[in-house]
Amino acid sequence: MINHCHQFCCCNYQEQPWTMLKTDHEDLIGNDKYYGFAVDLIDVISQVLGFTYEIIIVHDGKFGSKLTNGEWDGIVGEILSGNASMSVAPLSINADREAALDFTKPFKTRGITVLIKTPKSQSSFWQFMLPLSTTVWLLVFMSFIVLSISLFFLEKVSVARTNVMPKLDSVTESGWFMFASLVGGGAEAAPTTLPGRIMSSGWWFFSLILISTYTANLAAFLTVKKINPPISKVGELIDQSTMKYGTVSDSGVETFFKSSKVDPFWRMYEQMALFDDMMVSSTEEGLSRVLDGDYAFLWDNSVNSYLVTTQCEFTEIGPAFDAKGFGIGLPPGSLYLEQLSMAILKLADSGRITEMEYK
Structure with a gap:
């Protein structure tokens, strides 16, 4: 002691x-x-x-x-x-x-990760369309048109089973019935032939699956903030030109990049050393440049993880590399x-x- x-x-x-x-x-x-x-x-x-x-x-x-x-x-x-x-x-x-x-x-053991500014989530009037892809929306629309026309012809050429309900005597009425079935509404006219009712039953089942999938995805889109960072790993920094990157001068992180013989780390240091404005003099300056935008800060993952946990403005890109002890x-x-x-x-x-x- x-x-x-x-x-x-x-x-x-x-x-x-x-x-x-x-x-x-x-x-x-x-x-x-x-x-x-x-x-x-x-x-x-x-x-x-x-x-x-x-x-x-x-x-x-x-x-x-x-x-x-x-x-x-x-x-x-x-x-x-x-x-x-x-x-x-x-x-x-x-x-x-x-x-x-x-x-x-x-x-404690530390690694190096990338700290960037959290990208802003994009909002649009057409955001309700996002739960399904454009291809799916186009296929649904095409199915709606084709089946509406098909239902009209089936009702026209087939023998009606009953004369109680109004008939689908036009393409417009058939389309309205198909649309009402899709959104869970009701229509005044309905299929009166056996082929028309069989087709309608298949459309109802398809509508059930489609609406259930759309509702689940819409809930996820509205409750989970989807962030698309400009990079997904450190190696992608060398292949882009919109974002500058660097670390603190005379730090252990700079020493790693300076002495590394591994690609892409040595190429990253060549770029950092080529431009004077890519390196910073302190951690505070690096964080300030990250908040200003278009700058990636290569730093200790314990600091980066703490900042991401306490401040929503930061996003950490991993995985951590170059493990060293404190x-x-x-x-x-x-x-x-x-x-x-x-x-x-x-x-x-x-x-x-x-x-x-x-x-």
Whole structure:
């Protein structure tokens, strides 16, 4: 157990749902200003190991990448410079960061998905026609015309079984009878011959199936919002020209695309690197561009899933790829690496981390 008198300075990255400011944060001080998954995680770990901590937000708003002079920026730079004792943030573990810092066992695994603006549902005066396809409507209309004419001729050439009911003595009367049968109404005239009644019985059965199918589909169309996103998977971004796409500069996601040799990921990075306006400097800028429209943001699926759940303006396109772990970053040779890793494993085994994810 870590000495309770020891206080750590925890470097966090302000991002939903990891570390967020409370609505009344201006009236609060210290750690009380923040909430989120990362805040809950370090709070539970501190209780298990018995230490205190202070949360600071990385000053340059970056995760950490190696500069040309060999120095590091972002969260990694804060830890190496001694400004922070550890990182409790969505900092993915890759080869470069592992060489600079010591990481605990992963407390969560992330993948990459695409976040786009939810397409607007199209409404039309002819929306009541949507439950059936155009082909079906045309076939129903053609059947209606052919059977109306056929019923008239059957009634004309066949012998009537009774003279009580008015006869279908014109194509118009036959058509009206067929239409009334289709919509469940009544007609003044009706078939009086055996062939005409047999044909009418078949039309009634067809009308029953058609109306039942139409009603069920119409209810589904009116109750379920149908969304047709412009893409269905990440690989389709490379084959379209209407939507720009990108990710946060100097992030783990960019590192994946930059070093990938797999098609279409390497081709996607060539396009992202070709235009300056495809990359963003922060998550907030990426989300803002998504809301402005015609921009796809490639980012951590835990963030994307949270945004889709809480805000209807976003739609997530999967499946997730490039699975990597998030770990607590510590200075090289840290004495508390093993204890923190054991605490994370115990929390995972007990289901506490899963509880925090659901929260």
